[in-house]
Structures are given as C-alpha cells and as structure tokens.
Amino acid sequence: GELLTGKNIVVMGVANDRSIAWAIAKSLSEQGARLAFTYESERVEGRVRKLAETIPGSVILPCNVTVDEDIDKLAEELKENFGVLHGIVHSIAFAKGEDLEGRFAATSRAGFALAHDISAYSLVAVAQRLHPLMTEGGSIITMTYMGSERVMRNYNVMGVAKAALEASVRYLASDLGPDNIRVNAISAGPIRTLAAKGISDFNSILRVVEEKAPLRRGTDAAEVGDTAMFLISQLSRGITGEVIYVDGGYHIIG
Numbered sequence: 001g002e003l004l005t006g007k008n009i010v011v012m013g014v015a016n017d018r019s020i021a022w023a024i025a026k027s028l029s030e031q032g033a034r035l036a037f038t039y040e041s042e043r044v045e046g047r048v049r050k051l052a053e054t055i056p057g058s059v060i061l062p063c064n065v066t067v068d069e070d071i072d073k074l075a076e077e078l079k080e081n082f083g084v085l086h087g088i089v090h091s092i093a094f095a096k097g098e099d100l101e102g103r104f105a106a107t108s109r110a111g112f113a114l115a116h117d118i119s120a121y122s123l124v125a126v127a128q129r130l131h132p133l134m135t136e137g138g139s140i141i142t143m144t145y146m147g148s149e150r151v152m153r154n155y156n157v158m159g160v161a162k163a164a165l166e167a168s169v170r171y172l173a174s175d176l177g178p179d180n181i182r183v184n185a186i187s188a189g190p191i192r193t194l195a196a197k198g199i200s201d202f203n204s205i206l207r208v209v210e211e212k213a214p215l216r217r218g219t220d221a222a223e224v225g226d227t228a229m230f231l232i233s234q235l236s237r238g239i240t241g242e243v244i245y246v247d248g249g250y251h252i253i254g
C-alpha cells in the first residue's frame, strides 16, 4: 500500500537497528513516506546515518532535545528540506541508571528534572516549534509505557515522567486539534532495546509478559511500527489525545 505517499515525517530517537523508532521508520517508509531522521549526538550519528541511508531520499539532521536552539534549527532545516511537515515520531527517553533501580523515594532533584526534561518536556518543545510546519494538518506520536499508571519495579522516575508525557499528549491534542493536528501515544510492551538495558531485571519483566499477556508472547518492535503507521496515516483521522496499547493485551490482566 501507499498510505503515506507525499507525506513528510520526522523520526526522532533512532539509536540503532533495535530502536523502536527504527521499526516505525520502516513501517512508514513501506507506505511511501519521505523521512527525516534526527540524532542526539555524534555518539550515534554514524549508526543513524548508516541506517537512514538504506531508505532512499532520507534526510539526516542533528537534534539534542535538551537544547532549544537545536530544535529551532531542526524546524528551519525541515522547512528548507520539506516545506510542509505531516508527521512527528517522538521516541526519546532518558533517566540516570541510579534512578532506575532501588527505591523511587531516593530520586534526586537533578535526576527527576533530567528524566522529565528529556522524556516528557521534549515532546512539548518539539511540538511547539514544529507544528507551524504542519500547514496541511498532521499527526504527532510518542512512545510510553504502563509504568505511568502502575508501579513497576525499577521503572521509578521514568514511570512518573511517562505520566507527565501522557498528560502532555492530552493537553497538546487539545491545543493543536483546531489546526487538524492529532497527538497520540503508543504504550508498548517491553522490547529489548538499548533503553531497556537501563532497566534492572528486564528479563524477568519479559518472562512475566510472555506468561500472562493474552497473546502469550512479548511485543515485537514491528507491530509497534505498524500501529505508529496507522496513527500517522489518515486511517486514524478520528483519534487524538489517546494512549493506544501495543502489548499483547498485558495491561488488561490483573
């Protein structure tokens, strides 16, 4: 199919070929989208470039989301390269390792602020600066996790940041809806990625999901990619401000 022919989409958060953002990029590209990839720093630039070059016509741009000037520059570059923007994929999160284990009660002020800055505020900062490019309407998606609503061992400050992220999705959806810009989140089941390496005891989390989820298996990045494609496409034109679970149904089980 070619559901996204003529659509320009920026994908933020590819770190390597296991990144959820990369699976999303592949699903978008299969439907004919033109993609721009952003990378956080020179540390990941080479890897992102190598991956992006396998999708012909892709643009590769730097953007550390903690730096306002980087996002301003991104807006300028996207305007130059694309003119009109139709979609934003935000697949970015970070917390210090020491804040992803032990007691949440031990979280430092700095650790709390950093996790919220990169994992929640960055969506607001990006939407704020890029939505003016969405002159034909648009769709913004972000990635979240069930630790936002339930206490999940070790997820700690990231669960609190994901709660802020999901609330931000609702407020952004309300603000941008009149411009026909939709904002949604995908709540994915655990997937083995670089970010997941930061979560202590990730293997046992995976085992529990495989045992208890209605589909009796873990979540595959490609199925998150296809849901993201749906949310970016016009097939989902009536959906905004929503959190859609792609977790094999795990979250319904008590």
Ligand code: 0WD
Pocket: 013, 014, 015, 016, 018, 019, 020, 021, 039, 040, 044, 063, 064, 065, 066, 091, 092, 093, 094, 118, 143, 144, 145, 187, 188, 189, 190, 191, 192, 193, 194, 195, 196
């Ligand atoms: O089980 C999982 N893997 C789940 C992940 C389940 C449910 C949700 N998620 C979420 C994550 O919380 C995150 O929001 O999905 C999103 C993507 O995570 P991922 O694909 O699992 O992880 P990864 O491949 O590491 O991509 C996240 C990337 C960073 O990678 P590293 O590992 O290098 O920190 O976010 C990017 C970076 O590339 N990132 C930034 N980008 C721009 N500016 C920044 C920054 N300051 N910090 C991190």
